[in-house]
Amino acid sequence: MKLDVKNIRLTEAQLPLLLIGLTEEAKEKGANLKLTGAMKKMAQSVIALGDFKATQGEHSLLYSNGKIPSERIMLLGLGKRAEITPDQLRATLGGVSRVIRDLGVEKLGVSLLSLAQGALSEEAVAEIVAEAFIMGSFSDPFHKTKDLDKFKVIKELHLITQKDTKGIALAAEQGRIIAEAVNLCRQLAWGPPNHITPTRLTEEAKKLETLSVKTTVYDREQAKRMGLHSFLAVAKGTSEAPKFIVMEYGDPKHDTVALIGKAITFDSGGLSLKPGEGMHLMKADMTGGAVVISSMKAIAQLKLPLRVVGVVPATDNMPDGGAYHPGDVIDTYSGLTVEVISTDAEGRMILNDALSYAVKNFKPVAMFDFATLTGAMEVALGEHAMGYFANDDAVADRIEKASKSSGERVWRMPLWDVYDEQLKSDVADWKHTGGRPGGAITAARFLSKFVMDTPWAHFDIAGQDEQTSDKGYNPKGSKGPAVRLIVDMLRYWK
Ligand code: BES
Ligand code: ZN
Ligand code: ZN
Secondary structure (H helix, E strand, C coil): CEEEEEECCHHHCCCCEEEEEECHHHHHHCCCCCCCHHHHHHHHHHHHCCCCCCCCCCEEEEECCCCCCCCEEEEEECCCHHHCCHHHHHHHHHHHHHHHHHHCCCEEEEEHHHHCCCCCCHHHHHHHHHHHHHHHCCCCCCCCCCCHHHCCCCCEEEEEECCCHHHHHHHHHHHHHHHHHHHHHHHHHHCCCCCCCHHHHHHHHHHHHHHCCEEEEECHHHHHHHCCHHHHHHHCCCCCCCEEEEEEECCCCCCEEEEEECEEEEECCCCCCCCCCCHHHHHHCCHHHHHHHHHHHHHHHCCCCCEEEEEEEEEEECCCCCCCCCCCEEECCCCCEEECCCCCCCHHHHHHHHHHHHHHHHCCCEEEEEECCCHHHHHHHCCCCEEEEECCHHHHHHHHHHHHHHCCCEEECCCCHHHHHHHCCCCCCEECCCCCCCHHHHHHHHHHCCCCCCCEEEEECCCCCCECCCECCECCECCCCCHHHHHHHHHCCC
16 A cells, blocks of 8 residues: 655545544534535535434545545544544544445545544554554455455555645654554464465565564474474474574664564364364464564564564474374473473473573563463453563563553463462473463463563463454454554663
8 A cells, every 4th residue: 555645735635535534523513624615515414414423433425526626525433532542543444444445446535634633643643544544454365366356455545734744754654564564464374374384484584684684594403403392392293394483683782672473383283183163263373473573574664773583483283193292291492391281282382492592592681472372361351352471560561551552452461370380290390281270371370481580471362363353453354463562562662
């Protein structure tokens, strides 16, 4: 989607559609239409007839019949002025972006002034509009060969203002970078497991080299020599080549933040085989890895003044004759030994190596991991929030702040050491599962053994990868979770 900023009056724009926001208050006064002559009368008559009340997300399409250069005006209800929040505006715009896309309109202008309600500046609105349209109108034909004309796209988005365009263009560009990273994450997360393999993820990570991200990828043999035995235990049952992907961005003189992402490119459960029903959804068990690769891209494009290291252990979890067994005792990169209970708890097997690898080799000041780790977390929070566990209140504060600014809902879960009782093993240092009670918490406790004293948070994003219907700026499918949260956390790091 091409983005630009135009310093013109709405009546000067010559576009297929102009989008104008209206609050309930403005509607009552009949003011703030920023329209003149016949068009203003048309809009007022729609309002007077009661056909448009400016409730949140409501929209009304008016045709100009040559009375102004643009062909259509869409009035968009913003609801009550006092209730508008950045994320609610993003969601309203995201919703209407699909309506406009599905009309077949490829170019539109958006009145920034009409959306800059309350404390929101036109710059802030520009970022929100860019994000909302790029995320909200996202659709991917994936591998369809028929009916491709159904996959309409908005090609040009013109932000219309009477203010200086420079700051607005900068804000819109940030929005574009962030939203495109979210869309990349969605494409990877929702792609089929025979296409989105560890090798394909490697290719995506390698593409970041054009943005000065140093990408190093270790194969099975190299990982073995490095001592990544826990990661390799999961990869034993698959003929698909596993990859341990390490991405480094930024100057080592800055503080280092590490991002770790679980990338199980298909989770069959291994020998502890999952039931067949719903198994296809385990194509998205690499969402954490997609989150990290996509976020690294946005971080590099935004040129953030930090050093950020991304570690993505990527493998299928399959049950062939060489597969790891329940009952195995596995050496880990950290030196601790782990008793395998269920081969379906493979996420924590690949993550523990990635966490201790990042700690040992990069000494991060903070570390965050993202993993579709437990069904228990999906049961607890559903699709509307990510659960996180933090061993450090300052890290938790950063997450809460980024959650507010990005609108990505998070909920802090407990990391009390009493849960370790469930992880005690008779034969190894730890069992890797603790049974059904508190399943998401014991998983987090297990991971905590591998972060040393690094300030750290673990995000269990199970449940974020299968939204069943369009909602706001999230179309059906993967939300591309956590990317905006990560970027907000890091761009306001200092
Ligand atoms: N990838 C799954 C978790 C998952 C479940 C993600 C549902 C998204 C939706 C994970 O590897 C897994 O299978 N976890 C097990 C752990 C158990 C064996 C301790 C689970 O949650 O059942
Ligand atoms: Zn599993
Ligand atoms: Zn899994």
